[in-house]
Structure formats: C-alpha cells, structure tokens
Amino acid sequence: MAFLTIERLYGKPVSEMKVELVERKGLGHPDYIIDLLCESVSRELSRFYINEYGKILHHNVDKGLLVGGESQIKFGGGIVTKPIEIFVAGRATIPDDNYSLIEELAIKAMSTAINNNFRFLDPVRHMHLNVLIRKGAVELRSLLEREREPLANDTSFGVSYAPLTDTEKLALGIERLLNSKEIKDKYPYIGEDIKVMILRNKNKLKITIAAAFIDRFISSVSDYKNKKNEVLDIVDEYVRGMLGGNYKYKIYLNTADNLKRKKIYLTVTGTSAEMGDDGNTGRGNRVNGLITPNRFMSLEAVAGKNPVSHVGKIYNVMASYLSNKIYEELSDYISEVYVRILSQIGSPITKPQTLHILYRMKAGKNTQIKNDIRRIVEDTFTYDTFKDVTKDILEGEYLLF
Template identity: 35%
Template sequence: MLSIQRDSRSVEDLPYELVERKGVGHPDTMCDAIAERMSRYYSLHCLKEFGGVAHHWFDKVTLYGGGADIGFGRGELTSPYRVKFFGKAAFRVGRTEIPVHDIMFRAAADVLAEVTTGFDAARHLVVEVGVVDHQGAGRGLSRYQPPSPRDLVPLGSGGLVSNDTNLLHGYAPLSRLENAVLGLENLINGSGFKQRHADTGWDVKVFGSRRKDTFSLVVNMPFLGGRIESVDRYRARSAVVRKELEQFVGSLGIEDFDLLMNPTERSGRPYLTALGSVADTGDVGVVGRGNRVNGLITPMRPMSIEAPAGKNPLDHTGKIYNVMAMRLARQVHEASGGPAHVHIFTSKEAPLERPDEVVVTTPDGDEQTLKALVETALAGTGELTAELIETGITLW
C-alpha cells in the first residue's frame, strides 16, 4: 500500500542538529565491511560453482583488536586482529563443500588491507567460525543443507518473499552539517589525502553540531607512530592537517565554524596507532553499531536501526529495502525539489515487489510521478540483488 504525505519541514529548520560518522578504519565500520564482503564472496562462489546462491547471513561479525607497541618512531602489531563470524549458511551443496573458512579469511583480509597501513594477513589476522547450518522451524533441508544445486536460488528469480519483518527509512537531501561530517571523513580517508599525508591513520571519527548557522566540528584522526619520530613532528603535522580540513569546510560555504582535532591533545596525549586504527590495541568492533546506509549517524532524523551488512541479498528486506528507501528518497527529492522521506514496512513472507506499506513524504511532486518511482523501484528488486552481489554497494 502506497501513501503519499505532504510535509515541507526540513532538518535545516531545527535550531540544533547533531551528526556523527565512524570512518572506514573504525572497528565497527570494519565489521560492517567484512560482513558485507563475506556475503558477496560467498554468493559469487555459489554462483560460479552451482549457478545459484545458498541461503546465508553473516551479519553478526565481531572484531577483537590486537596488541601493539606504539610510540614516537615505532608502531608494530604484537598480537593479531581476531575476526569472528556468527550466523548461518550452507557448508556444502550435496556432497560438494563450500570453503567457508577460506572465504571468510579472504573477505576479512581484503577489507583490513584496504583500511589500514602495513597490514599483513599472514601475521596480523586470525579468523574464527561461529556460523552454523542448523534448520529453522518449518524449513526444509534445502535451506541450509541443500541436497543439490537445484535447491539454490539463481539471480533474477521471481516469486521471492521477504525473509523477515522490517521497517526501513531513507531521506534526502543531506543537510549542510551532514555533508560536512561525511565529506571530512571521505576526504581524510581518500586516496589523494593519503598520498599527501601518508603518516595519517584510518580510524577517523567525525562529530558535528549546528546551532542555527554556527557549526562545531570534532575530528579524531590518528597518526602512524612509526612515521612520527617526535612530539614536535606530531604537532607540526597536526597543524598542517588541521589547516587543510578547515579549508575544506570553508569550501562548502560554511563560514561560522570551529574545528577541534584530536581532543586528547588537550591532555598532552598524542593520537598514535600502529596500522591506523584503535583495533591495533584491543578495541572491539561489531556489525550494526555505526553508520546507517547513507554513511551517517543522525539522531535528529528518522532512521532505521536495521544492520544490513552481511544479510542475504536475495530476500532479506532489511538489506534490500534499506538501500531502496535511501535511493527512492533521493529520486523523490530530485522530482519534487523539497525534503523527502521514504518509509518501507514489510512483514515476513510478503512478496518482495509488494511490501505492506510504502510511505513517501514530500512537500510537492506529482502523485503519478511519485507512484511510478515507487513501482519501478519495487519491480527492480532482482536488479538490486544482482548489484549487491556483483558490484557491491557501500552500506556504511
């Protein structure tokens, strides 16, 4: 059932706004990325070997940080990261084994190599398997113990139904503060910045607040201990980076702002890491504790607490509709010009193309145009599943 509501209110109208982003090197974000990479690699393996995707979910990944010797002029991991996968999946199709542990190790190793500096999977990574193939009530053996490839689901299959009961939400456009917070982390962990500042780490956390038109930004960004030889060097490099970040915020058209970088420096404690993350020294990450699918944590906005990373891309609407709601909101905003919200609710076993409720909120826009946008999106769930598996969609 589609409902269209008219509302012109915007988060920019609020006198106060708060936003946060956990960067790609934060342990929670690492876990989101590892879980989703595992789902993709597992799905691609099944498609290649069997022509269909075995049912699975890997959305309960945890990362137990390692140990490190860190100081000025040194940064060495002394005990490895430990990544544990919890969830359910098929370990074989008929008599043919799926190399689940090998796929898990590769997924974790690939992600961690992308969001740290100097990571060596052979020395720095241990993977533990907490995944089972137990059957749920009322389920046949084909779900997690498929007797043959004919029991798997090919891409593009019709007639699929929701695997869960979910409520998802998306909105557009991003506010000025949201763009600033997201943009700062993307800048710092972008390839250009890392080439210019190879001594910076990846565990970047950005907080922002806005009081009317006055902005306050806090950036936590580590340096690599092995590349910072002294406290004087640390201070000099901090000043250079802070200046670039301030210039970036100014380029967004934000004039009245202050930017605090690495608050621990106020107590005389430098922010140094070995590989670029607090996971180097034992911090723990868990899927779903960080950014929503638009990359932000936005307490002033409606948002779903669903954790999409690692969920089955074939029929888990907590994943499919999460992306869909965000994209639909952007399309509605482009069509109407005003702030847009999209809520999608589905009950278990509802057809993927017919969720129980879709609510679109916008101040303007032709009703038939909006209806066509929703119908096109719902009819394209198969294409969205293929994109999640074949190309990947960033969910954090």
C-alpha cells in the first residue's frame, strides 16, 4: 500500500482542549430534511437499478433545496398557508428516456421518508415535491458500470475520526432522546425540529437547545412555559446520567422566546421549515451526525450521492468505518485516530492518492503501533469491504447526517 501514510500526532486530544464546540441538527431541521429526502431518492433509485439490472447504475441526486413555507400558528392548532417547496436535482441513468418513471420513484421515496419520520408534516398537504433529475454524463456512467471494482467518479476526499468525546456523545444523545418514540408518545407537543449546540469550556458545559413545539398541544403561554420546564427536566435527567459528576453544566431551551410578548417557538407541523426557514443539502451534519469544528472535516454533501463510486460519499463512510475499527482494536494505546482518504478520478476506489492515518498516543509506548495500524488497514481497505459498506448504506446502517 504505497498510498498509505501513518503519522503520529502530538499535543492534547480534543477531549482535553480548553474549548470544544459541537452541533447537532436534528430530524426536523430544514437542512436535515433535505438531506433525508435526497438520500431517500438515491436509495430508491439504487433498489430499482438492482432489481431491474442486477447492480446500482450511475446516479447522483445530491443537489437539494428546501424553500420554507408559511404558516399561521395558533394555540390549539394553526394551519400551513403556503407549502414547503422541495427541489431535488441531479443526474441518473434513465432507462429508455423514461423521465416520468424516475420522477415517480423519487416522489414515492420522498413521500415515504416524510411519512415514516414525521407525525404532523404531510407530504401532500404541506409540501410540493419537485424532481429535476437529468441524464448523467457518459464518461461518469462508465466509471461505475464496470464488472470489476468501480472507478472514482470525482477527485475528492473523505474524513472521519474516533472516538467521540463526551461532548459529542451528549449533543447526539440529547437530540436522539427528544426525537425518540418513547418521548414523542409521552410528550407529543415536542416537534421534530431540534437543534443542539454545546460549548465546553474546560469542565463547564453550556447546552443550548432549540426545540419546536406543536401548537395543537399548547393552550396558552403559561402552558407553553410549563411544558418547556418539562423538557428541561427531561434533558437535565439525561445529562446527569450521561456525565455523572465530571462536569458542571447549564441547559438553555428556546432562548429567543419572549413570554411577555407571546413570542414563542410554536409550529403547526413540528418543523421551522413551515415558516420561512430554508435548507440545503450538505449544510447539516457530517457522516457521524455531528458538526465538529475542533476536528478535521470534509464539506462534501454525502446525502444523495451514489453509494458505489462517488467518493464524496463512500470515502467519508469508509473513513468512519476505518477510524472506528482502528480505535476499537488499539484503544489501550491511542486516544484519537483520524482517517483522511483522497481519490483520483478514474482510478479504482481501492487505490486512492493517499490514505492518511493520524493517531495520538496515550501515556506510555508501543513501538509496534504503526505496524498494527498498517495491518488493520490492509485487512480492511479492500473491495469486499467497500461492497459491504455500500450494502450497509442502502440498509440504513450508517449515520450519514
């Protein structure tokens, strides 16, 4: 593996830095919604191609735009007055120039994704779903549609790391908790649009949460205030359980509220997308579900890219898979590991320009650590693993955003 470089990092790991910033855009955030819809179209096309042709054909539907609608909120239940506009654009293999078939598949995929993830957002009544998918370039189609391993269809890179810090785990965990079925069943007034931002300064955490409330379950400003306190109690119990006594923390919820003026965070459907908040594919979370400015990151939009040859997707997921595997096997010796993979368009995906592994040692020495990392990479960075990763992406096994 001439392309493999293994390098030791020095200095403090992120968990020991004085300041750490972590963000999680949740299920109902406009950026998350458009990522979800682009990815749902890619998976539907992939399944169609497999069923019809025995393999995934060329497609990339990673150019998505969500244009927020308009609504009139009201205690006890308001209405959406102007629908959310969704535009999913990209390129695909279109059998017999049957554009209507591709549009039908895309509309079906997006509608199913909304129905499966949202309780009060209706893809027919509250949204307009627009499909702008055209034929792909011949030279890019040929890079994927080979009997041998596919060739990279872009010059791009993927980046990931392991393990997550306590702050990262907390940001992810809070959003997942508030969007869990258990919480939604017990506290149905909590909408899906939840954003978590955490600032850690040494051992002090400032946790800021924006959570949409659903107006049909709120009777008054006083009722809203009481329900906010319920949510704060839910989060506080979770944070205490996660952190123990290792950190001091303060939780802030919907800090833009002005109760005296009745300016509160209410929605009809559970997402701010209903009232003017817009979204773009790739503006949300990275492959591990987080936005982490303390880390190396790629700005690639993973959602909607084909899971076979588009390195903007497959390399980011492979970097995540590889970094976690290295850390799991060598966690006695290393505190952090980063993986960066750079492709060359037209080259096999298993032969990148570089595969750069950076690791940070714990106290003590292990003179064999580079050999151990090399062994793991050589055993893992294979075409068989790429095929497994593609299959797992289609089955929803990876947190892509």
